[in-house]
Amino acid sequence: MSVYNSLDSITEELHNCMKCGNCMEVCPIYKETRQEVGVARGKISLVQYLLSGELEMTEKLADRFSLCTTCMACNTNCPCGVRFDKIILAARAEAVRKKGLHPVKKIAFTALKMQRMFDFGMKTGSIFQGMALKHVPHKSDRIARMRFDIGIGTDKVFPMLASRTLRSEFPEVVKVKNPKMRVAFFTGCMINYFYTDIGKAVVEVLKENDIEVVIPKGQGCCGIPASVNGDVHSAAALAKRNLRAFEKLGADALVVACSSGGTAWKHVFGELLDNEPEFKALADKWAGKSYDISEFLIKKVPFKKEGLGRVERKVTYHDPCHLNRGQGVNTEPREILKSIPGVELIEMKEPGRCCGMAGSFSLVHPDLSVQISDRKTADIELTHTDTVATGCPACRLQLKSGVENAGIEEEVVHTIQILAESYKNGKKK
Amino acid sequence: MLAREVLQELIQVLGAENVLTEQEDLMTYAYDATAAMKHHKPDVVVSPNSTEQVAEVVKIAAKNNIPIYPRGSGTNLSGGTIPISGGIVLSMLNLNKIIEVDQDNLTATVQPGVIIQTLNDEVVKHGLLYPPDPGTVKTATMGGSLSECSGGLRGLKYGVTKHYIMGLQIVLANGEVIRWGGKTVKNVTGYDLVALFTGAEGTLGIITEIIVKLIPAPEARKSILAVFDDVDKAGKAIASIIRNKIIPATLEIMDNVTIQTVENFVHAGLPMDAQAVLLIEVDGYKEVVEREAVLVEQILQEEQAVEIKIAKNDQERDLLWLARRRALPALAQKRPTTVLEDATVPRSKIPDMIKAIRKIAEKHNLQIATFGHAGDGNLHPTILTDERDEDEMKRVHLAVDEIFKTAISLGGTLSGEHGIGIAKMGYLDWEFGEAGVAAMRRMKEALDPNYLLNPGKIVRRD
Numbered sequence: 060m061s062v063y064n065s066l067d068s069i070t071e072e073l074h075n076c077m078k079c080g081n082c083m084e085v086c087p088i089y090k091e092t093r094q095e096v097g098v099a100r101g102k103i104s105l106v107q108y109l110l111s112g113e114l115e116m117t118e119k120l121a122d123r124f125s126l127c128t129t130c131m132a133c134n135t136n137c138p139c140g141v142r143f144d145k146i147i148l149a150a151r152a153e154a155v156r157k158k159g160l161h162p163v164k165k166i167a168f169t170a171l172k173m174q175r176m177f178d179f180g181m182k183t184g185s186i187f188q189g190m191a192l193k194h195v196p197h198k199s200d201r202i203a204r205m206r207f208d209i210g211i212g213t214d215k216v217f218p219m220l221a222s223r224t225l226r227s228e229f230p231e232v233v234k235v236k237n238p239k240m241r242v243a244f245f246t247g248c249m250i251n252y253f254y255t256d257i258g259k260a261v262v263e264v265l266k267e268n269d270i271e272v273v274i275p276k277g278q279g280c281c282g283i284p285a286s287v288n289g290d291v292h293s294a295a296a297l298a299k300r301n302l303r304a305f306e307k308l309g310a311d312a313l314v315v316a317c318s319s320g321g322t323a324w325k326h327v328f329g330e331l332l333d334n335e336p337e338f339k340a341l342a343d344k345w346a347g348k349s350y351d352i353s354e355f356l357i358k359k360v361p362f363k364k365e366g367l368g369r370v371e372r373k374v375t376y377h378d379p380c381h382l383n384r385g386q387g388v389n390t391e392p393r394e395i396l397k398s399i400p401g402v403e404l405i406e407m408k409e410p411g412r413c414c415g416m417a418g419s420f421s422l423v424h425p426d427l428s429v430q431i432s433d434r435k436t437a438d439i440e441l442t443h444t445d446t447v448a449t450g451c452p453a454c455r456l457q458l459k460s461g462v463e464n465a466g467i468e469e470e471v472v473h474t475i476q477i478l479a480e481s482y483k484n485g486k487k488k
Numbered sequence: 489m490l491a492r493e494v495l496q497e498l499i500q501v502l503g504a505e506n507v508l509t510e511q512e513d514l515m516t517y518a519y520d521a522t523a524a525m526k527h528h529k530p531d532v533v534v535s536p537n538s539t540e541q542v543a544e545v546v547k548i549a550a551k552n553n554i555p556i557y558p559r560g561s562g563t564n565l566s567g568g569t570i571p572i573s574g575g576i577v578l579s580m581l582n583l584n585k586i587i588e589v590d591q592d593n594l595t596a597t598v599q600p601g602v603i604i605q606t607l608n609d610e611v612v613k614h615g616l617l618y619p620p621d622p623g624t625v626k627t628a629t630m631g632g633s634l635s636e637c638s639g640g641l642r643g644l645k646y647g648v649t650k651h652y653i654m655g656l657q658i659v660l661a662n663g664e665v666i667r668w669g670g671k672t673v674k675n676v677t678g679y680d681l682v683a684l685f686t687g688a689e690g691t692l693g694i695i696t697e698i699i700v701k702l703i704p705a706p707e708a709r710k711s712i713l714a715v716f717d718d719v720d721k722a723g724k725a726i727a728s729i730i731r732n733k734i735i736p737a738t739l740e741i742m743d744n745v746t747i748q749t750v751e752n753f754v755h756a757g758l759p760m761d762a763q764a765v766l767l768i769e770v771d772g773y774k775e776v777v778e779r780e781a782v783l784v785e786q787i788l789q790e791e792q793a794v795e796i797k798i799a800k801n802d803q804e805r806d807l808l809w810l811a812r813r814r815a816l817p818a819l820a821q822k823r824p825t826t827v828l829e830d831a832t833v834p835r836s837k838i839p840d841m842i843k844a845i846r847k848i849a850e851k852h853n854l855q856i857a858t859f860g861h862a863g864d865g866n867l868h869p870t871i872l873t874d875e876r877d878e879d880e881m882k883r884v885h886l887a888v889d890e891i892f893k894t895a896i897s898l899g900g901t902l903s904g905e906h907g908i909g910i911a912k913m914g915y916l917d918w919e920f921g922e923a924g925v926a927a928m929r930r931m932k933e934a935l936d937p938n939y940l941l942n943p944g945k946i947v948r949r950d
């Protein structure tokens with residue numbers, strides 16, 4: 060029984076909570092609101108009352124369940140080992156079963172499911188986005204601010220849509236001379252449509268390490284934005300679509316460069332398809348050979364150290380929640396950064412603290428998201444670095460928005476971009 | 489339900505964003521950290537931003553005869569914040585400013601919603617320390633821990649919360665605001681209301697400002713772990729350390745059940761058949777710490793510890809502390825419900841108490857692990873159970889009764905640091921007798937004649 064199908068799957072989890080309140084220490088939402096409903100303990104009790112019949116599933120209750128960035132910080136700090144990440148997913152799925160999807164999210168997810176429309180919308184967007192977004196001049200990131208408020212404020216800085224999607228820039232199979240391995244690249248939406256620079260860096264680095272890269276054209280959204288909000292149907296449909304696309308081309312391993320994609324391939328696909336043995340088997344097979352790009356380059360195929368050129372950067376690293384706590388990947392990106400000549404790694408105060416992006420959380424709770432982000436920005440500023448590296452395009456968006464609005468001169472990039480830059484600089488001489 | 493006019497009045501004073509009325513929010517204030525305790529929904533939750541607002545809320549409540557339940561972080565273990573008669577939950581968390589750190593007078597002035605660790609993070613910058621450190625330092629508020637008179641690991645040498653409270657601003661049950669005490673070390677002007685309100689669990693007044701004493705942070709520390717094959721030997725070792733005029737900052741004990749559970753959980757390298765482990769930390773000036781550590785080691789040898797480990801650096805220290813730190817989590821993960829008691833006995837009676845608890849566990853066929861602050865006699869017999877098992881819960885209640893009886897008969901007390909609240913209210917006459925309980929009731933009634941402040945806690949209305 061998976062958390063997506065029934066609340067019964069989490070009754071034991073709920074009982075294990077002893078209401079000690081330790082989760083208050085780390086919850087980014089509670090830190091801002093200081094209201095019990097913000098913290099895991101509060102939402103756990105709401106689910107308990109729901110199960111005992113003391114509360115009914117109302118729109119208001121569903122709203123309370125939206126108050127979570129799913130950062131998993133409470134999991135890690137819980138003395139009883141309560142998996143709150145499971146509880147919140149189950150609660151949200153239950154809310155959708157009973158009350159339907161939040162209107163803002165509904166529009167977004169339907170679009171995600173209809174890939175062709177999405178492609179089209181995004182492409183026309185790249186021509187017409189000037190009407191809605193105001194370009195912000197900036198040296199490295201193509202970013203923009205909203206011209207008018209569509210309910211998420213006009214302060215948020217967005218990346219400009221790429222003029223060409225990543226997947227249309229590469230053939231399905233990127234060949235190298237003497238391939239030692241064939242690796243499939245799951246790009247995810249943000250890298251495909253916005254941050255193509257991250258995607259290019261991934262391909263460059265893999266090629267540099269004599270790896271053939273497969274980028275299936277049939278791949279789509281990972282479905283995480285849908286599954287974390289309880290839209291299990293959409294998520295399962297997307298999971299199947301992706302599994303088919305990758306199975307068709309086959310590969311020795313699969314890499315991702317975003318934390319949602321990694322979570323999806325390693326954990327969520329299998330859970331979503333629990334009831335469909337054929338797909339479940341496929342999901343498990345691919346889960347076993349899925350890697351975050353930094354994890355892949357440290358653990359699976361140690362990356363080439365010769366040919367690394369100097370990169371003069373003072374870098375601080377932000378841990379994406381779902382990479383760090385979700386997948387246990389936190390030393391690998393740092394190891395990569397430290398091995399690049401010229402890079403000085405300076406840690407910020409709480410690198411593992413959620414940036415407040417959390418996908419559609421920032422759409423539904425824009426003010427809270429910004430408050431959480433402001434703390435992160437302040438921590439970054441204290442490091443006096445020139446670059447923030449991170450392992451997830453969604454975090455990059457949020458961090459960029461934060462430093463830009465605070466007027467801090469700071470580039471925000473994916474770790475892999477700095478590695479690609481180093482290989483490139485190595486060739487210059 | 490509160491009358492609409494009352495809600496309107498509250499909203500007028502506090503602003504709508506600081507008044508919660510929807511049941512999806514109210515239900516999250518129906519409980520606290522106390523295990524196996526019935527929950528109760530309040531009628532409204534308010535979060536004042538100033539002393540004046542607190543006073544206004546109290547006045548509105550007094551006028552309309554509505555109970556007020558003050559709440560910090562809701563981590564107390566005695567049902568202290570559960571609004572058993574409905575009414576207003578007064579969340580103090582927005583009053584979270586550190587008003588001043590006074591290095592000349594070694595004091596800090598804080599609002600009650602400040603988290604204990606936040607204060608310590610601030611004063612450590614000046615080389616100072618606020619010693620009370622309950623297991624919840626990183627979550628509990630100053631107001632809540634003051635109201636419970638929290639203890640912690642450093643009680644033996646540094647005392648508990650009440651030893652650090654110098655002055656208070658208090659909103660009384662009629663809405664009047666008074667100040668008592670201050671920054672002076674000496675102060676005998678009038679009754680010592682500061683002492684009375686410390687540990688009063690919100691039943692006498694609302695604390696809105698606190699002046700605390702700070703001390704210079706100790707320069708060095710050293711941790712020592714000793715394993716014993718017999719609880720009595722561990723008890724003798726404790727007595728012997730103190731008799732030799734060494735007062736460690738911490739002196740913790742874990743019994744065999746705790747050791748086995750923790751060991752299965754974290755593999756900290758403790759022998760499974762050990763009957764007791766002592767964890768000792770001395771602190772102070774470097775030279776003194778070195779000398780005391782050597783002495784403690786000698787004493788432990790004389791008292792026949794089967795194994796002694798001394799941490800040479802911070803890393804080794806963390807390792808020694810691992811088992812103690814993980815004790816509660818390990819126990820909590822064994823069964824869904826964790827009933828954590830804090831009956832306290834004179835230091836010399838620790839072995840008797842541990843043995844008595846073991847007998848009680850056998851008698852009622854329960855899993856009880858005992859660990860705690862041996863140095864100050866404050867043990868935490870922890871009953872591992874499952875709230876859903878009615879038969880077992882009956883036995884749990886019987887065992888708790890017997891634990892309290894034993895503690896009192898050994899010259900101890902019902903509660904060392906977790907407070908009375910709802911949980912232990914029924915046992916008070918065992919310790920004070922009828923006359924004692926009546927005296928307390930008269931004090932309550934003098935300050936809160938209509939039982940509006942945290943009613944149903946500590947003192948039962950006649």
Ligand SMILES: Cc1cc2nc3c(=O)[nH]c(=O)nc-3n(C[C@H](O)[C@H](O)[C@H](O)COP(=O)(O)OP(=O)(O)OC[C@H]3O[C@@H](n4cnc5c(N)ncnc54)[C@H](O)[C@@H]3O)c2cc1C
Nearest residue numbers: 560561562563564568623629631632635638639690695905
């Ligand atoms: C895992 C765990 C470990 C613990 N370890 C220890 C330990 O080692 N030592 C120890 O002593 N305790 C320990 N405790 C319990 C301890 O009592 C609480 O953690 C702490 O003192 C309560 O702080 P709080 O802010 O949560 O207060 P709350 O629980 O919110 O309130 C406690 C009481 O104070 C009252 N109150 C709160 N604020 C005010 C105010 N401003 N004015 C008037 N009344 C007020 C409330 O009405 C209530 O009666 C532990 C608890 C847990 C869950």
Ligand code: SF4
Nearest residue numbers: 076077079080082137
């Ligand atoms: S830390 Fe864990 S056990 Fe404690 S209240 Fe939070 S979820 Fe429950």
Ligand code: SF4
Nearest residue numbers: 086127128130131133
């Ligand atoms: S997952 Fe993060 S945001 Fe959600 S309750 Fe836990 S700590 Fe708070």
